[in-house]
Amino acid sequence: MVSTVDTHQALELANSGPQPIAAYLHVPFCYQRCGYCNFSLLADREDLHERFVQAVLVELSWMGSPQRVETIFLGGGTPSILNPRSMVRLLEALRQWLPLGGLTEWSIEANPRDVTESNLRLWRSLGINRISIGGQSFQDRKLKVLERDHTSLELLRAIELAAHHMPRVSVDLIFAAPGETLDEWRSDLQQVLACKIGHVSTYGLTFEKGARFYGELQRHKITRVDEQLELDMYNLAIDMLAAGGIEQYEISNFAASGQTCQHNQAYWNADRWWGFGPSAASYLGNTRSVNHRGTLQYLRRIEAGLSPIDEQDTLTQDQQCRERLVFGMRQRQGVHWEQIKTDFSESTLRAIQASLEHHISQGWIERVGQSVRLTRAGLVISDGLWHEYLTCK
Ligand code: SF4
Numbered sequence: 571m572v573s574t575v576d577t578h579q580a581l582e583l584a585n586s587g588p589q590p591i592a593a594y595l596h597v598p599f600c601y602q603r604c605g606y607c608n609f610s611l612l613a614d615r616e617d618l619h620e621r622f623v624q625a626v627l628v629e630l631s632w633m634g635s636p637q638r639v640e641t642i643f644l645g646g647g648t649p650s651i652l653n654p655r656s657m658v659r660l661l662e663a664l665r666q667w668l669p670l671g672g673l674t675e676w677s678i679e680a681n682p683r684d685v686t687e688s689n690l691r692l693w694r695s696l697g698i699n700r701i702s703i704g705g706q707s708f709q710d711r712k713l714k715v716l717e718r719d720h721t722s723l724e725l726l727r728a729i730e731l732a733a734h735h736m737p738r739v740s741v742d743l744i745f746a747a748p749g750e751t752l753d754e755w756r757s758d759l760q761q762v763l764a765c766k767i768g769h770v771s772t773y774g775l776t777f778e779k780g781a782r783f784y785g786e787l788q789r790h791k792i793t794r795v796d797e798q799l800e801l802d803m804y805n806l807a808i809d810m811l812a813a814g815g816i817e818q819y820e821i822s823n824f825a826a827s828g829q830t831c832q833h834n835q836a837y838w839n840a841d842r843w844w845g846f847g848p849s850a851a852s853y854l855g856n857t858r859s860v861n862h863r864g865t866l867q868y869l870r871r872i873e874a875g876l877s878p879i880d881e882q883d884t885l886t887q888d889q890q891c892r893e894r895l896v897f898g899m900r901q902r903q904g905v906h907w908e909q910i911k912t913d914f915s916e917s918t919l920r921a922i923q924a925s926l927e928h929h930i931s932q933g934w935i936e937r938v939g940q941s942v943r944l945t946r947a948g949l950v951i952s953d954g955l956w957h958e959y960l961t962c963k
Pocket residue numbers: 599600601602603604607608609611646647648704
């Protein structure tokens with residue numbers, strides 16, 4: 571039974587505001603769960619892969635007709651885990667339902683172990699042109715602490731192979747792992763620069779509820795690095811990567827000229843996007859929908875012809891304004907404040923403007939032309955600033 575209600579509703583929403591330009595697919599499988607991860611995924615469940623692909627095919631068909639997008643991002647989880655047969659089925663369906671329009675960026679997140687010559691050839695032949703490798707570190711000690719399932723040698727080999735086959739390569743790196751020193755982090759940055767790739771994403775290790783590391787931190791089984799050291803690591807990344815031609819363009823993202831991730835910019839610019847798979851969010855019209863987080867629940871609902879959507883909110887003008895400012899300011903170019911002032915009413919802007927003026931006076935935000943953006947001082951404390959914009963009255 572196909573849920574025609576969902577088909578009509580999704581299309582109606584997509585047509586009721588700015589057209590969606592991006593699509594995200596969450597592949598909820600990994601070989602094993604890393605200690606710091608609380609994402610929606612199942613480890614070591616190859617038996618469910620084909621069932622998942624079939625469910626995504628059904629979810630895609632509920633759009634009713636093919637929808638042009640400019641970017642597709644296969645994230646997870648570990649999308650590269652799918653075997654060639656499942657991958658071909660999935661990617662061909664994505665090509666059918668989401669024909670790429672102008673920018674044509676199609677990314678896949680990959681575990682270094684899956685970055686083989688034959689996989690790269692297959693992914694490339696099906697249209698993928700950007701790979702984001704979950705490397706996290708070039709040091710075996712740190713990889714063990716993070717409970718990664720690959721070695722530094724495997725990562726280096728994966729990057730080299732990927733650079734041969736993919737027009738664009740990105741690597742994720744984590745800093746502030748338990749016991750990590752500034753010199754160890756410097757060595758990771760030197761190694762990634764030596765790889766001569768065009769994009770790096772880097773994140774300080776977080777201890778999220780639901781991740782095993784969170785419980786271990788509470789029980790004092792592991793310790794987090796000193797706050798000042800973490801800030802020094804972040805600042806070192808900004809400076810070293812820039813010196814190597816990889817400029818910061820967002821709080822956690824760095825790119826050589828022309829290598830920024832177009833897909834993520836859709837989120838930061840508050841554009842519209844489709845989301846598929848467990849826990850994936852869509853933003854259509856002015857409505858944000860989030861699919862059920864549990865993979866089994868997602869599968870069962872789709873198989874029963876029921877909507878996978880768990881939560882749905884229509885954003886008010888006020889919420890849209892706040893989100894546009896907060897997500898926009900994640901980018902180093904900032905956000906076009908004069909445009910926001912034109913797009914929203916004075917009453918919506920009043921409280922936000924007061925927060926903005928306060929942060930400008932503190933030196934955390936600056937005006938540049940018609941835009942506002944984080945200063946270098948604001949960058950390192952940005953996590954603490956957003957709450958005020960999202961809740962100020
Ligand atoms: S960190 Fe990445 S590889 Fe590790 S469990 Fe989470 S999604 Fe999978």
